[in-house]
Amino acid sequence: SQQGEEDPQALSIQEGENATMNCSYKTSINNLQWYRQNSGRGLVHLILIRSNEREKHSGRLRVTLDTSKKSSSLLITASRAADTASYFCATDLLGAGSYQLTFGKGTKLSVIP
Amino acid sequence: NAGVTQTPKFQVLKTGQSMTLQCAQDMNHNSMYWYRQDPGMGLRLIYYSASEGTTDKGEVPNGYNVSRLNKREFSLRLESAAPSQTSVYFCASIRRPGQVNTEAFFGQGTRLTVV
Numbered sequence: 001s002q003q004g005e006e007d008p009q010a011l012s013i014q015e016g017e018n019a020t021m022n023c024s025y026k027t028s029i030n031n032l033q034w035y036r037q038n039s040g041r042g043l044v045h046l047i048l049i050r051s052n053e054r055e056k057h058s059g060r061l062r063v064t065l066d067t068s069k070k071s072s073s074l075l076i077t078a079s080r081a082a083d084t085a086s087y088f089c090a091t092d093l094l095g096a097g098s099y100q101l102t103f104g105k106g107t108k109l110s111v112i113p
Numbered sequence: 114n115a116g117v118t119q120t121p122k123f124q125v126l127k128t129g130q131s132m133t134l135q136c137a138q139d140m141n142h143n144s145m146y147w148y149r150q151d152p153g154m155g156l157r158l159i160y161y162s163a164s165e166g167t168t169d170k171g172e173v174p175n176g177y178n179v180s181r182l183n184k185r186e187f188s189l190r191l192e193s194a195a196p197s198q199t200s201v202y203f204c205a206s207i208r209r210p211g212q213v214n215t216e217a218f219f220g221q222g223t224r225l226t227v228v
Contacts, residue, residue: 031215033215033216033217035217040222041221041222042117042203042219042220042221042222043156043203043205043217043219044219045216045217045218048215048216088155088156090217092215099144099161099163099207100158100161100171101146101158101205101207101217102158102172103148103155103156103157104155105153105154105155106155
């Protein structure tokens with residue numbers, strides 16, 4: 001079963017507004033990552049937050065992590081039409097000699113010019 | 114650098130036919146992964162290879178086989194294609210899973226249709 005679940009499934013905002021997406025997961029993690037996927041393309045890594053971090057910034061992106069609630073949020077500030085894409089959270093499962101990265105179903109963001 | 118390269122980009126198969134999806138990375142990454150992406154389902158892990166010489170099943174391995182040919186290449190084989198395998202397939206690689214360079218790099222995908 002999938003580890004992460006994003007919420008909402010779809011989000012439509014006006015250019016300039018902020019967009020917030022949430023991710024909930026089930027088991028303990030080492031880190032949580034956010035990826036972006038433009039239509040018809042592969043996923044591109046955006047930002048990684050480790051389990052001992054609570055907040056991280058990268059440009060217009062802000063990620064928070066609450067390990068007690070097993071949840072994370074991705075905030076995109078001052079959105080642009082070019083931010084239109086699907087966003088996925090990914091969590092790791094670190095086992096003996098192996099490493100699985102599992103993805104949620106994604107949030108489809110539409111930024112209207 | 115090319116990053117992660119998948120071939121082919123598009124493929125149409127008839128039910129029962131076989132084919133191999135190829136994936137190669139030129140970043141000297143240790144681990145490689147195959148995912149499938151279906152509408153409303155997100156990405157689901159089919160198989161992965163933690164390092165050269167090892168492969169393990171993921172969430173949805175039935176109907177697939179893999180080969181880690183060398184450190185660069187990780188192929189996915191459909192022995193007898195079924196319509197349920199119609200999907201977009203993504204290959205990904207990670208340099209050092211669980212450590213500093215742990216983000217995944219993805220190929221552009223293979224869109225497979227089984228009729």
